[in-house]
Amino acid sequence: MNTTTTTTAAPPAQADAIPKAAFDWIPLALVPLLALLALPAIGSPSSWLTLTVAGLAMGMIVFIIASGLTLVFGLMDVLNFGHGVFIAFGAFVATSIFGAMTGWSDADSLLKNLAVVFLAMLAAMSVTAAIGWGFERVMVRPVYGQHLKQILVTMGGMIIGEELIKVVWGPQQVPLPLPTTLRGSFIFGDAVVEKYRLVAVVIGAGVLLAMLFTLNRTKLGLLIRAGVQDREMVESLGYRIRRLFVGVFVAGSALAGLGGVLWGLYQQSVIPQIGAQVNTLIFIVIIIGGLGSTFGCFVGALLVGLLANYVGFLAPKAAMFSNIGLMVAILLWRPQGLYPVANR
Amino acid sequence: MLSRLLSHDLPRNRWLAAILIVIVLGLALTPFLFPSTKALNVGAKILVFIVLVASFDLLLGYTGIVSFAHTMFFGIGAYGVAIASTRLGPGWGALALGVGVALVVALVLSLVIGLFSLRVKAIFFAMITLAVASAFLSLASQLSEFTGGEDGLNFKVPEALQPGTQYFEEPFFGASIDGRFLSYYLLFVAAVALVLVMLRIVNSPFGRVLQAIRENDFRAEAIGYRVVVYRTLSNVLSALFATLAGCLLAIWLRYNGPDTSLSFEIMLDILLIVVIGGMGTVYGAVVGSVLFVIAQNYLQDLLKLGASAVEGVPVASQLVSPDRWLLWLGLLFVLSVYHFPTGVVGRLRALRSKGRRP
Numbered sequence: 001m002n003t004t005t006t007t008t009a010a011p012p013a014q015a016d017a018i019p020k021a022a023f024d025w026i027p028l029a030l031v032p033l034l035a036l037l038a039l040p041a042i043g044s045p046s047s048w049l050t051l052t053v054a055g056l057a058m059g060m061i062v063f064i065i066a067s068g069l070t071l072v073f074g075l076m077d078v079l080n081f082g083h084g085v086f087i088a089f090g091a092f093v094a095t096s097i098f099g100a101m102t103g104w105s106d107a108d109s110l111l112k113n114l115a116v117v118f119l120a121m122l123a124a125m126s127v128t129a130a131i132g133w134g135f136e137r138v139m140v141r142p143v144y145g146q147h148l149k150q151i152l153v154t155m156g157g158m159i160i161g162e163e164l165i166k167v168v169w170g171p172q173q174v175p176l177p178l179p180t181t182l183r184g185s186f187i188f189g190d191a192v193v194e195k196y197r198l199v200a201v202v203i204g205a206g207v208l209l210a211m212l213f214t215l216n217r218t219k220l221g222l223l224i225r226a227g228v229q230d231r232e233m234v235e236s237l238g239y240r241i242r243r244l245f246v247g248v249f250v251a252g253s254a255l256a257g258l259g260g261v262l263w264g265l266y267q268q269s270v271i272p273q274i275g276a277q278v279n280t281l282i283f284i285v286i287i288i289g290g291l292g293s294t295f296g297c298f299v300g301a302l303l304v305g306l307l308a309n310y311v312g313f314l315a316p317k318a319a320m321f322s323n324i325g326l327m328v329a330i331l332l333w334r335p336q337g338l339y340p341v342a343n344r
Numbered sequence: 345m346l347s348r349l350l351s352h353d354l355p356r357n358r359w360l361a362a363i364l365i366v367i368v369l370g371l372a373l374t375p376f377l378f379p380s381t382k383a384l385n386v387g388a389k390i391l392v393f394i395v396l397v398a399s400f401d402l403l404l405g406y407t408g409i410v411s412f413a414h415t416m417f418f419g420i421g422a423y424g425v426a427i428a429s430t431r432l433g434p435g436w437g438a439l440a441l442g443v444g445v446a447l448v449v450a451l452v453l454s455l456v457i458g459l460f461s462l463r464v465k466a467i468f469f470a471m472i473t474l475a476v477a478s479a480f481l482s483l484a485s486q487l488s489e490f491t492g493g494e495d496g497l498n499f500k501v502p503e504a505l506q507p508g509t510q511y512f513e514e515p516f517f518g519a520s521i522d523g524r525f526l527s528y529y530l531l532f533v534a535a536v537a538l539v540l541v542m543l544r545i546v547n548s549p550f551g552r553v554l555q556a557i558r559e560n561d562f563r564a565e566a567i568g569y570r571v572v573v574y575r576t577l578s579n580v581l582s583a584l585f586a587t588l589a590g591c592l593l594a595i596w597l598r599y600n601g602p603d604t605s606l607s608f609e610i611m612l613d614i615l616l617i618v619v620i621g622g623m624g625t626v627y628g629a630v631v632g633s634v635l636f637v638i639a640q641n642y643l644q645d646l647l648k649l650g651a652s653a654v655e656g657v658p659v660a661s662q663l664v665s666p667d668r669w670l671l672w673l674g675l676l677f678v679l680s681v682y683h684f685p686t687g688v689v690g691r692l693r694a695l696r697s698k699g700r701r702p
Contacts, residue, residue, distance in 0.1 A: 079467045142682060147466045149681055151410050152619060156678035159612060163671035167663055276608050280478040283471040291468070320482035324475050 027338035031302050038310040046190030051309045057197035059305025060204025061266055063298050065259030066282040066289075067211060068252030074228050074292030074341060075248045078140055079147070081154040083282065084275025085161035086253045089131060090124035090260025091270040092165055095174045097123050105179040113179030117199075117265075124257040131161075132253020136246055158275055165272045173271045176264045200262055207255070208298055215294065224248060228292065228341065284323045288330050290337025299338055349540060351547040355627060360692040364627060367634050368536075375519040375528055382641075388528060390637045391535040392593045397617045398542050398629035399585030405624035406546050407578040408558030410466055412611055413457065413473035416480045417583040419606035420453070421446045421590025426497040426600040427490065434500035443591045447584060454583035458576035481606045496601020505530070505595065531592050538588060543626050545581065554578050555624070613640075616677050622687025631688050636673075643669045 035052055042048045069083045097120040098105055104112040139157050143149040178196055185194040215221035226234045227241050235241050263278065264270045285304055289296030304323055311322040330338065347354060355361040370377070374387035396418055403409050424446025425439060432438035461472045484491050491497065501523075503509060509523035519525060545551055553574050556564040565571045594600045613636065621632020644666035654660045663671070684691050 079471075081470075139678065148408060148410060149685075151467065151470050152615070152681045153678055155612070155615060156674050156681060159616075159674035160671060160678065163668055163674060167668060167671070171667065280475055284475050287468070287471055287475075317486050320486065321479050324479040327472075327475060 049191035055306035055309035059302035063301035068255035082158035084279040086256035087260035090257030091264030094120040125254040128257025129254040292341040293339040296339030393633040396589035417586035421587035422594040422605040425594035429499040450587040458579040622689030
């Protein structure tokens with residue numbers, strides 16, 4: 001996330017005093033490059049546009065679910081293997097809200113439909129934030145700095161969380177249908193663009209902007225970035241980094257909850273094992289992005305989303321390996337990921 | 345003699361020794377003591393899991409590496425036997441070829457993964473192996489003409505091991521001496537031999553280097569050991585033993601599919617067993633596997649009793665419902681990571697040393 005600081009132009013006087021590293025454009029340029037390369041391979045521009053929008057939407061959702069994890073890892077050096085379970089909790093809370101408000105979600109009014117979606121998001125984020133707070137307090141706090149135990153304990157947390165979901169919502173698949181007016185698609189030229197994917201792109205962009213703004217333009221963000229760089233220094237300046245830690249963990253869990261709602265609506269059904277399924281995807285994304293980097297996570301998510309859709313169209317059987325192929329290729333090129341975090 | 349056989353790594357606790365003797369005798373006499381089909385299946389599953397978990401312990405407990413690709417090698421072994429037996433027909437030659445090819449594939453794959461990614465930190469390796477394993481799982485279900493896809497492969501084993509083959513007309517001490525009986529003892533002998541070999545490995549100078557790397561890799565490197573080489577070797581060895589465990593599973597079940605040998609649930613089971621049984625002790629794999637497989641098969645019956653006691657209470661009846669046994673095991677897992685990081689075996693051994701030094 002330190003690389004993203006350079007995207008914002010500083011006032012000229014300061015820029016002279018502190019020379020800034022040039023922003024690394026090459027990884028970001030991979031995204032349009034991939035899209036351009038796919039155009040001749042796919043042939044028809046209309047299906048290309050459909051796939052591109054679908055890929056961007058998937059990328060945005062993946063970014064939202066993965067951003068919390070990379071943020072937590074960047075600041076706290078904790079890799080939460082149970083992150084997926086927050087996603088599952090978010091999605092299941094959404095199914096309850098949708099189930100309770102079928103009147104509004106089946107109504108033929110965009111306003112009511114959006115209200116249900118936003119209520120579901122709000123509820124999911126509050127619930128997962130609360131769970132995240134408890135999780136940090138009970139499970140993660142005793143194992144800071146011990147990677148081996150972190151992996152084991154958070155994995156155990158995932159097992160317990162998954163079972164608790166089965167206790168509350170039952171072990172079977174739960175449908176999560178889209179509200180009426182968000183179903184179907186626009187015809188855009190010759191291309192078919194699903195409405196929900198546009199919604200996902202908008203929400204994803206909103207989250208990205210909010211995160212970049214918080215991290216780069218607020219004092220809180222300054223402290224978080226400073227904490228990533230040098231924890232002791234921030235502590236010695238008198239800030240309580242512990243509280244910051246908890247805050248980031250809670251925010252990361254809430255983002256996972258939000259992502260869970262979007263992912264559940266994208267798949268239109270939720271199963272308790274969704275956490276373990278999504279884990280692989282988000283790990284690939286944050287490895288590609290360079291562990292701990294928010295912007296890298298964003299670029300990685302877009303690459304994964306686009307590639308998954310293009311390959312899924314061109315060679316459906318190879319779709320499952322596109323992610324892993326991308327990860328291997330990128331790690332061979334940049335072993336630390338696209339935007340490596342400087343101090344690691 | 346016994347001490348030599350166990351590579352001088354004796355149980356070092358009276359209770360542990362007693363438990364191990366009961367386990368070994370129980371497994372050796374399962375066909376006679378518990379002649380039901382279910383009990384025999386449980387016994388065979390325990391034997392397979394002992395080998396599989398001990399091989400994972402080589403990696404996690406002795407070298408301090410968390411890998412999520414262990415079921416991949418387990419699956420390679422099982423698919424090796426399954427594919428060879430379907431293609432070539434039942435026979436010892438097919439079996440040997442399947443095992444051999446699986447071992448070679450596992451060797452190459454684990455070597456590549458090790459050299460490619462063991463230089464990085466623990467967390468990185470765990471994530472990369474998770475990704476590789478899930479890619480392999482989808483590969484296995486996609487190549488359906490080769491692996492049978494989601495349906496898996498049903499195949500026949502050599503005639504001598506088929507359940508229909510009767511060796512004696514009369515049951516012998518309550519056990520019918522048939523191909524099933526012979527298969528069980530094949531598994532038993534193989535499992536005992538493999539565990540003894542693994543004990544030999546971890547108690548050799550090589551095993552000591554692995555432990556040194558687990559405790560402090562920086563210092564081990566400074567002393568002059570090439571840490572990457574040792575980690576890769578540990579990865580390869582552990583993969584080979586897991587492959588053999590997979591072969592045993594396939595021989596016993598005469599079936600293999602993605603869910604039987606590759607699913608993520610099995611990986612979680614392995615992790616639970618290693619931690620609850622005791623990391624860094626091959627005996628932990630033995631005790632843990634017995635506890636876990638028995639819990640998996642019989643704890644549900646116990647929970648059924650509990651569930652009928654609190655029937656009608658809304659949440660409690662869900663919490664103790666027999667399907668939620670994994671919840672309690674998960675809790676036990678987390679608690680044991682915090683409070684008994686050395687598991688059942690480590691705990692028992694610690695008891696003894698406390699008694700020694702009052």
